[in-house]
Amino acid sequence: MKLATFNINGIKARIEALPRWLDAARPDVVALQEIKSVDEAFPRALFEDLGWRVETHGQKGFNGVAILSRLPLEDVTRGLPGDDEDPQARWIEATVIGEKGALRLAGLYLPNGNPVEFGADGRPLATGKYGYKLNWMARMQARAAALLATEEPVVLAGDYNIIPQDEDAARPEAWAQDALALPESRAAFRRIVNLGFTDAFRARVPGPGHYSFWDYQAGAWEKNNGIRIDHLLLGPQAADRLRDCGIDRAARGEDKPSDHVPVWIDLDL
């Protein structure tokens, strides 16, 4: 089973590039982030006519996640547990029925968290957007632990808005005070990983120079000034089945690209 995560930065803007990538890359399941659309406005029929099951969890203007699948989906749930008042659409789950077995997939769009407010001691404050990010990550940790406890294959796929280590940025010094790379952000990410997850990409490819996002601004793509923030975390039963993982970096150089590129895994499932 080939499973990918792709922050498309708006379904309307990617109405040509996304089907083109799906046709070329031939994934079985895709977690999409930043659909920037309400469910009713998502071009469901276009993808259904191409053979995809479509499950969306959208909102007006911002955020929004979805799952496209050629394989059967069961028990779809929307929203990250832990705060019924949270209006932001950033989490969707489904059970994917593979040929050799099922897995539980969570598609996620973790809050960016900028701008960060700093206290007089120079440490970041857990207020505003950064506070929301850290709170959201604590909720995600609880949900991730619950999913692990099922002892079924689990994949947490999405835009984490986390640069896990300095080697995951072309210019780490430019991100040192940013919500994507602050020590508190990285520690919250590690607390989730350390529950027992494997970063699929790092299980396959060591070393610097591998990115999944290049800003539209200041020629970041042309300078290869990128960061690796789109991740697939595998529970142990999914990690056992990992055959390969890659980043489709070429997608960033095509017509009207997203600022993110797809990251994919091949699982023996």
Added chain:
DNA sequence: ATGGTTGCGTAGCAA
């Protein structure tokens, strides 16, 4: 370097 670029939605925010 306080710019730069894109998307949504049609102003200004988010990234």
